[in-house]
Amino acid sequence: MNIKTKFVIAVVILILLPIGFSFNFTNNIFSDHLRFIPYLDDYNDVFTSFSSSSKSFETLVNQYANNPQRYLSERFQTQIKALALSPFSIIEIWHNQTLYYTSYTTKDFNGTWLENFVFKQIPSDTNRSAYTLKQYLYTTENKDIIDVKFLVDTEKLTLAKQWFQRIFFGVYALVHLILLALLISWISTPIKRRIARLTHATTQIRKGNYYDRLTYPEKDDLSELAFSIEHLRNALKISTEKQKSLEIEKKELIANISHDLRTPITSIRGYVQGLKDGVARTDETRREYLEIIESKTYMIESLVQDLSEIVGYDKSTVKLNKQHIDLRQFLFDCVDELEKDVRKIGGQLSLHYIIKDTTVYIDPEKMMRVFINIIENAIKYRSQKPIEIVLLANRDDDGVFINISDNGIGISEADYDKIFERFYRTDKSRNLNVGGSGIGLSICKEIVEIHGGKISAYGNENNGLTISIRLPDPSTIEVR
Numbered sequence: 001m002n003i004k005t006k007f008v009i010a011v012v013i014l015i016l017l018p019i020g021f022s023f024n025f026t027n028n029i030f031s032d033h034l035r036f037i038p039y040l041d042d043y044n045d046v047f048t049s050f051s052s053s054s055k056s057f058e059t060l061v062n063q064y065a066n067n068p069q070r071y072l073s074e075r076f077q078t079q080i081k082a083l084a085l086s087p088f089s090i091i092e093i094w095h096n097q098t099l100y101y102t103s104y105t106t107k108d109f110n111g112t113w114l115e116n117f118v119f120k121q122i123p124s125d126t127n128r129s130a131y132t133l134k135q136y137l138y139t140t141e142n143k144d145i146i147d148v149k150f151l152v153d154t155e156k157l158t159l160a161k162q163w164f165q166r167i168f169f170g171v172y173a174l175v176h177l178i179l180l181a182l183l184i185s186w187i188s189t190p191i192k193r194r195i196a197r198l199t200h201a202t203t204q205i206r207k208g209n210y211y212d213r214l215t216y217p218e219k220d221d222l223s224e225l226a227f228s229i230e231h232l233r234n235a236l237k238i239s240t241e242k243q244k245s246l247e248i249e250k251k252e253l254i255a256n257i258s259h260d261l262r263t264p265i266t267s268i269r270g271y272v273q274g275l276k277d278g279v280a281r282t283d284e285t286r287r288e289y290l291e292i293i294e295s296k297t298y299m300i301e302s303l304v305q306d307l308s309e310i311v312g313y314d315k316s317t318v319k320l321n322k323q324h325i326d327l328r329q330f331l332f333d334c335v336d337e338l339e340k341d342v343r344k345i346g347g348q349l350s351l352h353y354i355i356k357d358t359t360v361y362i363d364p365e366k367m368m369r370v371f372i373n374i375i376e377n378a379i380k381y382r383s384q385k386p387i388e389i390v391l392l393a394n395r396d397d398d399g400v401f402i403n404i405s406d407n408g409i410g411i412s413e414a415d416y417d418k419i420f421e422r423f424y425r426t427d428k429s430r431n432l433n434v435g436g437s438g439i440g441l442s443i444c445k446e447i448v449e450i451h452g453g454k455i456s457a458y459g460n461e462n463n464g465l466t467i468s469i470r471l472p473d474p475s476t477i478e479v480r
């Protein structure tokens with residue numbers, strides 16, 4: 001329940017309570033215990049207030065009307081006591097103008113507990129001012145005069161009324177106070193608890209603990225604040241985790257690159273030393289040494305290239321410069337870029353474009369990097385056989401795909417997905433000693449995915465590797 005509703009309920013209760021209290025509480029609760037309540041409402045209607053007692057008195061007296069002498073008997077007095085009269089009503093028996101018996105007593109009252117309590121508060125020396133409600137006067141055969149009276153002590157009743165007002169006010173105030181306390185605690189306790197929960201959550205965030213979920217199922221005025229705190233905690237958790245993993249990645253990257261750089265540098269130093277020391281005696285050997293040194297510098301260059309790519313590449317901030325590009329022309333340009341290199345080492349790079357003219361919506365510069373990376377890998381991980389790289393562009397129900405297949409060393413099935421992970425290198429390629437940092441394909445994957453495409457790897461009939469790039473159908477792409 002929200003706080004506003006609670007306040008409205010509390011105010012309504014506090015308005016209705018005095019009304020209900022005055023009507024119901026006085027009439028129903030007190031009147032059961034204070035039989036003179038109606039008398040208090042209408043001061044003059046004493047008769048009504050005591051009508052039931054006076055009726056019982058009348059019935060009792062009428063029993064012995066034929067034999068008035070019996071009013072003087074012990075039995076009649078016992079019967080009077082059994083009437084359980086209010087302490088404010090008195091029955092008196094007068095015998096020949098002398099008081100023979102009175103039910104008036106200052107202890108062991110017969111009334112209800114509240115009547116007795118009120119009665120006890122009245123000083124016993126208060127003047128008696130009795131009002132006769134009923135009177136029976138008899139003359140016996142012996143000419144004795146017996147007078148039986150039912151009286152109400154109006155003086156004490158007036159004092160009792162004052163006492164009752166004090167009690168009533170006390171109980172009234174107490175009930176109000178208790179109710180007010182209950183209402184305040186009903187409103188404030190859950191608010192205090194909920195604020196404590198939110199404070200605990202923010203304290204945890206302040207201390208850097210972003211893993212304690214804040215559960216706040218209540219729907220109230222604080223739920224939006226709770227939602228924002230939880231949102232903030234989650235965002236901080238994600239960013240901290242990202243920061244941590246970036247930190248780890250950075251360390252791994254530095255470790256990998258420095259390891260990979262050390263190998264060709266050591267080798268270059270060895271060959272240079274060999275040249276200086278005159279180990280290479282013939283021109284042919286010297287040329288061979290220089291070619292090896294040159295190839296090692298290419299390795300270093302490629303590693304440095306990877307390094308600069310990974311440093312400058314951030315998936316979340318990368319901006320694509322997408323354009324509608326003719327796929328055939330784009331693939332020709334890719335092939336053109338590397339065909340000479342392939343041919344130089346006695347290989348072949350060909351393009352099979354078997355679809356009708358297709359336009360793709362891509363960032364040509366970034367996508368070119370993907371194709372060059374894959375083709376360079378095919379060159380790098382070639383086998384003993386003359387190298388053969390085929391680009392095949394086709395289309396199926398899911399859209400356009402381009403497969404780049406080679407006849408190189410290939411990879412085992414277990415590595416099909418792994419080669420796209422950062423820093424992953426297969427054992428086979430490590431043994432080739434061609435360098436490599438395991439970064440290239442992970443960047444390719446990210447570039448293809450931010451284009452909405454997919455990249456996958458599988459083996460082919462030439463025991464080489466096929467990398468398949470699927471691009472979303474340009475007809476379904478929204479131009480932004």
Ligand code: ADP
Pocket residue numbers: 306377378379381406408409410411419420424425426427428429430435436437438439440441442464465
């Ligand atoms: P790098 O080539 O710099 O190590 P990549 O991310 O480009 O990093 O490739 C990851 C790994 O996948 C390589 O180390 C190699 O083990 C394997 N790989 C990639 N392309 C081929 C390929 N055409 N043939 C065989 N193995 C490959």
